[in-house]
Amino acid sequence: MPLPSTDTVVLYPAADAESLRAGAVVLHVQPYGDGREVVLLDRTPAHPVDRAWPDQGPDRGSILVDERELPLADVIVAATDGTGLFIGDDVPVRRGTDGWAFVVAHVLETPSRIAVGDEVVVSIDARHRRALSVGHTLCHLASLALNAALADRWSKPVREDALARPDFDHEAIQSSTIVPNGSVDVFRLNKSLRRKGFATDGLEEALPALADITAAALGTWVATDAAVHIERDGDRLGDPRYWLCELPETSARIACGGTHVARLGELGSVSVQLGLDDDAGTPMLTMRCAADPA
Ligand SMILES: [Zn+2]
Incomplete structure (x- = not known):
């Protein structure tokens, strides 16, 4: 599964319905310790915590796929140079560094059976x-x-x-x-x-x-x-x-x-x-x- 070469499109800054609920395509899935899983999407309404300046914490919400609702355990800023995915505190470079893509890592508590190319919906806890x-x-x-x-x-x-x-x-x-x-x-x-x-x-x-x-x-x-x-x-x-x-x-x-x-x-x-x-x-x-x- 190749890692994305461009930053995730983020929908949360806009004042519209897609800032809380939007469709997206799965770009990458990988394990993330303790049976957890990380999902990368082409676009997302989920605001991630940025470990470099963690003032606003992660959104709550879920990824909806088929009939299933998979709660987000965490949403974290990650970065990739194409060879590996560096999540949260492990991000080794600043945003804007040449050759690096900054992406939103959606963390799921358990393996999801989501696959690259799947169409999903991300839904955010509006309250x-x-x-x-x-x-x-x-x-x-x-x-x-x-x-x-x-x-x-x-x-x-x-x-x-x-x-x-x-x-x-x-x-x-x-x-x-x-x-x-x-x-x-x-x-x-x-x-x-x-x-x-x-x-x-x-x-x-x-x-x-x-x-x-x-x-x-x-x-x-x-x-x-x-x-x-x-x-x-x-x-x-x-x-x-x-x-x-x-x-x-x-x-x-x-x-x-x-x-x-x-x-x-x-x-x-x-x-x-x-x-x-x-x-x-x-x-x-x-x-x-x-x-x-x-
Ligand atoms: Zn601010």
């Missing part, structure tokens, strides 16, 4: 997808709101965010996790960040006020019900994609491979919690955001 889309849009919006809340703590110029404020999120982000209807971001306030001009003095005492300011900015934006789009340079997994939001200030654009709601009003009421911890002497700021969609 779970929507909860992740809400969480992901909130995550981007919250990074902009937090950048604004912390803007006066910078004493030197640094990279600016989509709203022309010092990009604290970019400079300090350690991990970003999308959860259903929410997000958890962890920021590392290390020496190099402080050398770049970020002041951490009095931060702990300021956290409740900063959380209020961040939440208020989010509330204002959500109330505008601004439109959200995903812009993309092509329809394949490795093609760059961007989150675009028409905020009153300006149109914000952030590189992003995830899924999103179509309008900010879908987030409903939004809450923000900030906490400060210590990681072997380095202060770590955690921001937890939650939406309450209708």
Whole structure:
């Protein structure tokens, strides 16, 4: 079974019915440890987790073939150079590397009897997808709101965010996790960040006020019900994609491979919690955001 030489066509960024359910042709099937199996398709609505930046987890859903419904145990970004399939943490190259195809690996719990050339349907759990889309849009919006809340703590110029404020999120982000209807971001306030001009003095005492300011900015934006789009340079997994939001200030654009709601009003009421911890002497700021969609 030859491995694909082009990236999987991904349907989840589009705001249409095929972003949740679509027909596809099987390109490759192989075992994947513990009796599991990996299936590669020419196209898919299933959003995979990217182990290189695992902010948004895999979709839930199933592959339908004939009368059978095969649940997806996982959906993971994989890469192939034609000689082997490298899945998740084993992907040895960056997207866009010459000679490599980036593909969506559909993991099935048990051998499927699916064969190359079979026509299947991929069906995604719409409720779970929507909860992740809400969480992901909130995550981007919250990074902009937090950048604004912390803007006066910078004493030197640094990279600016989509709203022309010092990009604290970019400079300090350690991990970003999308959860259903929410997000958890962890920021590392290390020496190099402080050398770049970020002041951490009095931060702990300021956290409740900063959380209020961040939440208020989010509330204002959500109330505008601004439109959200995903812009993309092509329809394949490795093609760059961007989150675009028409905020009153300006149109914000952030590189992003995830899924999103179509309008900010879908987030409903939004809450923000900030906490400060210590990681072997380095202060770590955690921001937890939650939406309450209708
Ligand atoms: Zn994103």
